[in-house]
Amino acid sequence: MTAGPDTAEESPISTVSPLPSATLGGDSKRSLEQITLLLFITVPFLALVAAVPLAWGWGVSWLDLGLMVAMYFIGCHGITIGFHRYFTHGAFKAKRPLRIALAIMGSLAVEGPLVRWVADHRRHHKFSDAEGDPHSPWRYGETVPALLKGLWWAHVGWMFDQEQTSQHKYAPDLIKDPALRAISRQFALWTTVSLVIPPLVGGLATWSWQGALTAFFWGSLVRVALLHHVTWSINSICHAVGKRPFKSRDRSGNVWWLAVLSCGESWHNLHHADPTCARHGVLRGQLDSSARLIRWCERAGWAYDVRWPNASRLDARLLK
Incomplete structure (x- = not known):
């Protein structure tokens, strides 16, 4: 796999200084933030549970389904392409408009501020499944009770840990970028935008409050809960x-x-x-929509120096 030399302006993983004093949330969670986090986890989850009998009894309109799917994959690709493959691992370089778009798209997933997300994930890779990993399911041991406890920790519990990953240590490059720092600090704004878009579209499309309400239920609450638990399953199940x-x-x-x-x-x-490979599904039949979109961005000239899989590197890592 090939890649050009990283620079402070072009690469999301270069180390720069000096650093601003703080980003949204800092390095510890206060009680108010923990309560807010609890609400953002439980309320969409309750909607996800209620969605099953509601869909069975009354169904779901094509408009609500379309809003849910569209918002889901906008946020999901914002996380997978933006927060993860680009900002965390530098799997490619991006022109500034794409960089800003990916930061906003990832923020619409309602999974936390950009800087904190990236810092946590870089720390995860440094200590993966060992002491220091913020969300390993093997944290408590390998017995069945210990693994069940660890799965809960890796899926949800770790987010309530008061001591957080140092953002200045693990994401100094993002803190240095004023635009990215601003987007990270504006997490509450992007959360509001993410939750408001579906009911706004649903209400205008049907010209009714009921249309806005059902769009909010499916396109906002159910969508956020589904995306949360799919993302967290990568930490736990995978x-x-x-x-x-x-x-x-x-x-x-x-x-x-x-x-x-x-x-x-x-x-x-x-x-x-x-970790820096832009494609995760490299074997035959492994669907990877994020890699496909990165390829399209590369062809459009928005992304460049993409670190695509290299046959010799893959062969060296393949278990014989």
Whole structure:
């Protein structure tokens, strides 16, 4: 795989100084933030649970379904292409308009501020499934009770840990960029935008409050909950089960049934074997919509120096 030299202006992973004093949330969670986080987790989850009987009894309109799917994949690709492959790992370089767009798209997923998300994930890779990993399912041991406790921790529990990853240590490049720092600090604004778009479109399309309400239920609450739990499943399920065709220093595995909903992220074993690779699903039949969109951005000239899979690197990591 090939890549040009990184620069402070072009690369999301270069180290620069001096740093601003703080970003949104800082390095510890206060009680108010923990309560807010609890609400953002439980309210959409309750909507997701209620969606099953509601869809069975009354169905879901094509408009609401379309809003849910569209907003889901906008946010999901914002996380997978933007927050993860670009900002965290520098799998490609991006022209500034694409960089800003990816930061906003990822923020619409309602998974936390950009700088904090990236800092957590870089720390995860440094200590993957070892002491220091913020969300390993093997945290408490390998017995069945310990693994069940660890799965809960990796899926949700770790987010309530008061001591957070140092953003200045793990994401200094993002803090240095004024635009990215502003987007990260404006997380509450982007959350509001994300939740308001579906009811606004639904209400205008049907010209009714009922249309706005059902669009909010499906396009905002259910969509956010589904995306949350798919993303968190990469932390929990994909580090506990799945096939491991490539050599990695942790327990990351491929979980095929999450591939479409995770936009290719659940081909997690290759990712941990070669973290800067722009494509995670590298074997035959492994769907990776994020890699496809990166390819389109590259052809349009918006992305460049993309670190595509290299046959010799893959062969060196493949378990014989």
